[in-house]
Amino acid sequence: QVQLVESGGGLVQAGDSLRLSCAASGRTFGCAMGWFRQAPGKEREFVASISWSGSNTDYADSVKGRFAISRGNAKHTLYLQMNSLKPEDTAVYYCAARDREMATASRPNQYPYWGQGVPVTVSS
8 A cells, every 4th residue: 555645736826837646655675656636527537657766757738848757765755846827727736646656647547556645725
């Protein structure tokens, strides 16, 4: 089992930056991780993913060049640096972990472990 707790969300203005954190505990060894988001009335969508080693990352086209995913040295913390935020980035952001799969992935059903989510609101 893997437990995930996100933090760092909030209300910002368009163009601002925000960094989300996700503290992971439990059986985290060998697990790739990712960030997803869900806006009101929409399906959960992929944002970014990072491999277990941290050497491979993948991003949704909508956030490429603006967001950066990273892991702490001990691999127990996941980050999402969000720059140049837009109102359309408004959503609840979720941290997710794969089950002993080291490669990145972009589908929600590839992640059995999820955090509770943290809201991000970007005003225009």
